Amino acid sequence: MLELAILGLLHEAPMHGYELRKRLHILLGAFRAFSYGSLYPTLRRMQRAGLIAEEADVAELADRTWGRRARRVYRLTAEGKERFAELLANAGPQTWEDDRFGVHMAFFSRTPADVRMRILEGRRRRVEERREGLRAALARAGEQIDRYTRELHRMGLESTEREVRWLNELIAREQAEQRDRDG
C-alpha cells in the first residue's frame, strides 16, 4: 500500500521522506494517514529492493559545511517504474477494501481504463455487501438492540448507500467515456 503510494508520488519528482509524507497526507488525507514509523522503514526496504535510489543531492551537500547529510532524496529506478505499472494493472480482490481502494483511485489517471472499471465495480460489490449486512442487522434486532449500536449501524447504512450511489455515477461516467473512445 505505502509502497504503491510512494511509487506513485516519486513518479512525479524525486523527493525526501518528509516531503513524501506531506504529499501523502494531502493526497490521501481523506481516508489514510501513514506515519513516519512506516514511511522510513518502507523507504529503506524499497531501496534495498532496488525500486528507488538515493540521489546524490549535490546542491544540498554543497550548502552544508558540517558534512552531515540532512536529507535523503529518493528517485524512481527503472524497476520501480515497472513495479508501479504492474501494481496498477493487477487489481485483485483486496483492491476494493477500504484502505486500498482510495490509494488505487488516487492513481487512476495512470491506471488502464479496463482496470479502473474492474476496481470500481469490485468496490461497489464490496460496499453493497456491507450495506446488506447492515440492513439485516437493523431489521433483525428491531427493538432489542443497544441504541448507540443502532445509531452506529444507521450511520453506516447511510454511508454505504451514499457510496454506492457515488460509485454508480463514477461507473456511468467511465462507461460514457468508453463509448466516446469507441465511437
Place this chain on the structure above:
Amino acid sequence: MLELAILGLLHEAPMHGYELRKRLHILLGAFRAFSYGSLYPTLRRMQRAGLIAEEADVAELADRTWGRRARRVYRLTAEGKERFAELLANAGPQTWEDDRFGVHMAFFSRTPADVRMRILEGRRRRVEERREGLRAALARAGEQIDRYTRELHRMGLESTEREVRWLNELIAREQAEQRDRDG
C-alpha cells in the same frame, strides 16, 4: 482495541473465539473487521494477563468421547471487569480516531455520561479538522488537481460534513438527557 471489544462482549456472557468473532462482526461490521489472526493471539494474551479465564465447559466435554477439547470458552475475571471499566472511563485523544471511536461508541451504554460527551466532542473536533483539510485541498488546487483525486476529496468532504451533522445531533440528544436528569 480488540481487547476492549472482547471485554465488552464477554461482559454479557462467556463465549468462545468463533462466537466472539461473529458477534464482533455484527456489532462493528460497519467499520471494523478483526481477523482470527488477531483474535486468538489476543485471547491468549488476555488470558495470560488474567483478564479472562477459560471455563471448564463441562457440558461440552461430556458430549465428546474422543477427549479432544473442541472449544475454548472464556469468561471475564474480576480483573477483566475492572479493566473494562477503566478503559471506558479513560477517554484519550486516540479515542476519537476512526477505528477506536466506533468501538467505544458501541459500548456507550456502559460508559459514564460525561465521558460519552467528551468522546463525542473530541470526535467532532477531529472530523472538523479533516473537513477543513479537505476544503483547503479542494480550494487550493482549483483546476490543476487530478480529477480522480478531486472526486475522492469531494466524497471525503461530504462524508465528514455528514458525520459532523450526525455528531451534532447525538451531542444535542445527550445534552437534552443531561438536562432531564438534572432538572
Place this chain on the structure above:
DNA sequence: AGATGATTATATCGCCGCGATACATCCGAA
C-alpha cells in the same frame, strides 16, 4: 542579541492486527 517554539528532517522500537494457511469436525444436500 537571545530566547523560544514551530517546522523540517530522519530514525528506531515494541506492539497490534491482517491475510494466508493449515488442520479437523460436523452437518445437510445432492
Place this chain on the structure above:
DNA sequence: TTCGGATGTATCGCGGCGATATAATCATCT
C-alpha cells in the same frame, strides 16, 4: 456417500502505528 459449507482453533510473516529520540532551521517576540 461424498462433498461443500459452516464450525472451530491456531500460527507465521509482515505491514503499519504510536511513542519517542535527536537535531538543525526559521520566524517571532522581547
